[in-house]
Amino acid sequence: MNIEEIRDHCLTKPGVTEGFPFGQDVPVFKVMNKMFALTGLEGNPPYVNLTCDPERAIELREEYEDIRPGWHMLKVI
Numbered sequence: 664m665n666i667e668e669i670r671d672h673c674l675t676k677p678g679v680t681e682g683f684p685f686g687q688d689v690p691v692f693k694v695m696n697k698m699f700a701l702t703g704l705e706g707n708p709p710y711v712n713l714t715c716d717p718e719r720a721i722e723l724r725e726e727y728e729d730i731r732p733g734w735h736m737l738k739v740i
Contacts, residue, residue: 664709665709666702666704666706666709669700669702669709669711670690670702673692673700674692676692676694677694678694678695679692679693679694680692680693680694681693685701688703688704688705689701689702689703689704690702690704698714699713699714700712700713700714712733720732
């Protein structure tokens with residue numbers, strides 16, 4: 664998947680807006696003003712950081728080696 668495919672996929676979801684609050688090289692996708700995805704325009708290979716339930720994120724990382732934690736995005740509950 665390339666950066667345009669990631670962007671196009673995010674924008675197909677109902678109510679999604681795209682913005683650049685972290686600079687012109689970091690598209691951020693939101694629904695109802697809540698961020699659910701961000702990506703970098705310079706990543707090679709491209710990456711996407713998605714919000715996820717913390718417990719589900721652990722399960723997914725155990726199942727798929729390419730899924731990595733976004734430490735800067737962790738929320739401590």
